[in-house]
Amino acid sequence: MISTQSILPKHYYDLLTFEQELSRVFEQNWIFVGFKEHLSKNNDFITITIGNTPVVVQNFNGQISALLNICSHRKATLQRDVRGNRPLRCPYHCWSYKSDGVLAGVPQNRTDFGLDEAAKKHLALKQFTVDICGELIFVRVAARGPSLIEFLGPYFSILQRVSTDFTEQVQEGSFLWNTNWKIACETVLEVYHVAGVHPETFANFAKAECEIENFNGHTTGNTPLQDATHKWWAGARKHLKTNQHSDFKEYNHFFIYPNLAIGLTNGSLMSLQTYDPIDPTHTKLNYQLKMISKPNDRVISEAVKTAINLNFTQFNHTILEEDRVIAESCQKNMPHCNVPGLLGKCEDRIRHFHNAWRLDLNELLEGL
């Protein structure tokens, strides 16, 4: 037999498994939190929950810091929006913080608190490790662990390259899926499902073949595009006055363990997705569509741009919906089975994903 076993069905809905994943998977690994462009100005910030930890990533006069997003005074949330621009000052009683998390200001400190420098240091927000790869910002909640370069290995230079080559914002959004975060990730890790799930969309777009590479659970899947797709994109590039990427010309897909996926279409369009665990059976899927950067001097008509963008944003949405429906059906059925599923050769990227997950949860859970 050349197939391998998937993980046990209960790990897709069990609360204990989910709690272990938050601390052993999400709080230990480097997690993608956003783009450098969203933190380009002083006081720009991004908020995100990593595992059980609410984090604010903020620009303090050019320095990017990741801090606990909970005020030390009486525990209010410091920054409430997903993204924004505002000093790191608590909206409740206005305590403010510096880039290292140490208290900068406490209203009526002299009369009401009497905090000296040492006491202010003691009340500092917890600080996390932050690092940047190209245009992508990553945070590691765990105090110790590999550097981002070590963690990404050969994917560091790939991400550096694609994130700086695909920068023209087209669309962003998010969906709530009624699935475990792992089922959501698994939908993008194989092309075996294309004939069944996407007969009118992805099947006409790419061939159901895949060449796979793996590094510590991060994987690549290179899928050749259909001739008609090559033609459509050549036409689109002509209208959009962009050039094709020199290295990636098919459907080149990268998955960064545990929850970041980047797909490149014909060296022209990048789709970046993250899968945020909400609870054992709910996941927030966030997506960003970006075109390859355009040479500066080229002016294009907004109408042409809108028409072409509409075509592939709708295509992206239809495919996501097709994946959501099938993934939610698998999720619903998991509690009715206790025998693990099977992974064929074509589903090898899922095997690598599961192996990285098993390594993180080793010795903590029975029957992985």
Ligand code: FES
């Ligand atoms: S809770 Fe933040 S200042 Fe009071």
Ligand SMILES: [Fe+2]
């Ligand atoms: Fe799919």
